[in-house]
């Protein structure tokens with residue numbers, strides 16, 4: 238496990254070093270971006286509506302009972318943008334995109350395609366890892382912005398139409414606007430960027446170190462997704478803690 | 486890659502010195518010494534599992550030896566930048582085509598990735614190489630749509646595009662029908678003569694080996710049994726050599 242972490246840090250460092258190659262690899266990066274968007278936008282949308290909705294559903298009736306119904310917008314708004322949207326989108330992307338990355342690179346490894354690249358003096362990090370890590374790092378924060386807005390809408394819908402809550406759209410969004418600062422959204426975006434880089438590096442690393450034929454690919458995919466999610470949840474705390482020092 | 490390295494490409498020698506390699510507990514190569522001269526067609530034969538593919542991978546730096554070294558033109562293949570200094574190409578036993586790319590993209594990959602030529606010139610070269618290997622009109626197909634033999638030929642085309650000084654073939658004629666096998670053999674020989682390529686061919690195919698080889702090495706269990714010209718091998722007194730070379734169906 239410590240060896241894994243060491244290897245991942247090295248891979249991360251090499252990927253950073255290869256950033257000057259990005260312009261050359263731009264087409265592959267666009268391809269990846271397109272694929273990520275295509276594969277995850279609809280799912281992100283549905284997921285976010287329900288996340289916002291269930292938050293309102295859980296907190297709303299309790300708040301209404303205690304005469305705090307005017308605060309529902311702020312609670313849902315904050316929780317979605319600082320915590321739930323970044324984490325849930327990261328988990329979604331780890332499962333949807335990270336697994337595909339690990340599988341694709343893993344099969345290239347098993348079928349000697351990566352060896353073939355090396356014999357052609359093509360660096361697999363430039364050719365495979367860089368476009369994927371960059372694409373996911375751009376896509377996930379964008380997806381999170383989208384998820385935040387949809388999540389707020391989900392919360393609003395439940396707050397208005399659930400008979401136990403039944404507040405107005407205006408009161409929900411007025412409170413949300415007065416509680417949620419732009420810096421809270423930035424907080425969510427910074428987190429999601431960290432998660433994205435983590436998913437990219439973890440999944441590419443698992444793919445690259447695949448051994449043992451087609452069965453090895455399956456093992457790599459499982460490990461890639463599980464490790465990504467574990468890292469996301471641990472880093473979630475760490476990054477939150479660090480951002481608090483900066484009053485974010 | 487510098488322009489100079491592209492234009493002048495002297496033929497180079499390959500020297501294998503005391504090469505040893507283990508995977509886990511099992512030693513696969515037990516100290517191999519071979520000298521391959523520039524412009525030579527050198528064929529490595531041997532039974533399945535004798536370590537031929539592993540040896541070949543060492544020659545292009547895909548495996549790191551436990552002991553010993555491989556010298557290309559006197560320089561260790563392990564030293565950095567060797568693949569920029571010398572043009573090496575390898576045809577994998579399985580072809581190892583990139584499954585996400587079309588045939589044409591696979592063949593042109595080296596040139597596009599290193600941005601050596603404008604795209605229309607690359608397309609031209611790719612077309613020409615594919616035609617030479619009997620793959621006319623297959624440019625836009627995906628590797629998974631090809632037969633084993635076609636994949637092999639695409640892999641050969643991809644190696645040729647590099648315009649290599651040394652080319653390593655791992656079983657170039659397995660999975661090919663006898664007719665195409667002959668064509669490939671002739672192609673290997675022609676390339677070797679016209680472009681001064683040092684060619685190292687791993688093969689079980691006796692006809693191919695005796696047809697094209699300047700010298701043949703017989704490998705068994707990770708050791709060199711005998712090295713020599715086809716004639717010397719055919720006249721070998723070594724029982725194992727005779728057994729391998731004369732194995733045939735007897736009913």
Ligand SMILES: Nc1ncnc2c1ncn2[C@@H]1O[C@H](COP(=O)(O)OP(=O)(O)OP(=O)(O)O)[C@@H](O)[C@H]1O
Nearest residue numbers: 508509513531532533534535536537538539540578
């Ligand atoms: N990556 C690896 N890990 C463990 N063992 C390996 C590895 N690669 C090769 N071997 C072992 O090394 C030995 C030689 O394998 P190699 O592929 O070189 O055989 P070969 O001579 O090319 O056979 P064939 O003619 O069937 O291709 C085999 O016993 C194989 O099990």
Ligand SMILES: [Mg+2]
Nearest residue numbers: 537538578655
């Ligand atoms: Mg082999």
